[in-house]
Amino acid sequence: MLRDLVIHENEAARIGQVLGSFLEESGASEALLIDRSGQLVASSGKTATFDTVSISALAAGAFSSTGAIAELLGETEFSVLFHQGVRESIHVSTVDGETILLAIFNDGTTVGMVRLFAKEACRAIGAVLAEARTQPRRVGALASPLSADETRSQIGPESR
């Protein structure tokens, strides 16, 4: 069973620090921490320029489908994925069984630099997430169960 993930303020700050250092050291422009189900967990960089939600869903899909190819070849997974563009490139690597780290970079750095520092960042983030998974899911405002009224989630207008 996949485990749900909770990010408290403390973990968010620590992950933010790791991503910030990673960008500085590697020369990458964006770093996205993505859950393998396709959801963006955290990001750092000039993210206003990219649609990070869409990138997360697609990258998780690409990573999981190459993982399935790896299995067909008798590998457990391909731990790194690299796509080279004319201006922008992406590098995706495994953080843990449930999350991946995606870096967007251009010709201001090299894939070798990104790979080197991504490895370090993945280790550091993996440790933070391992702690995060032991934290209580529901604290503060979410500590008590929601009432029937509060769970009346409405995304759009109903027919009747």
Add this chain to the structure above:
Amino acid sequence: MSIINYAAKEINFKVVYYGPGVAGKTASLQHVHRSLPDGKKGKMISLATGDDRTIFFDFLPVSALTVRGFVTKFQLYTVPGQVFYNMTRKLVLRGVDGVVFVADSQFERLKENVESFRNLEENLREYNYDLDRMPCVMQYNKRDLPTAAPVPYLEYMLNRRARRMPSFESVASRGAGVFDALNTVSRMVLLSEFGQEQEVQRNAS
């Protein structure tokens, strides 16, 4: 697999539209995309073949109501319905919190519906998810067609487990019934994660 982010004050869920090929999964998502204002939806992405058949998934992020200061967001996915795409279908189910099963109401598609529903159960089991505990609704689509089977018949074929799923009639091409199913599954997902019953279960375990 929900993600609660206390720093960003966000709760994220994943809902998957499942069902046989050409049942109306993509059409349902397209209606949701068309109907919502820009502030409540992100970009819709469709990974489809040249003839508009889904090859991997469609994806649409939407926002629901804010709960106790937390924005609840739902990432909506469809799976490829065609039988031979099971591997990609399984990948899309990873981390799913709720399912909308879109059935094709036509008599001639009953077998495909039943097979797809069994396939859903099998694929969920591979992730150790139990369909009987998964928030899931039935959306009987194409109700406008003269070849549509009566709802009680569809219910008998697809919805007679011990825990009956809420079911809805829809005509996805013009949007009727699509939000009834989606709003209901989103409530069920919220309730399953944060409702009273969940609390009781957690305390008991």
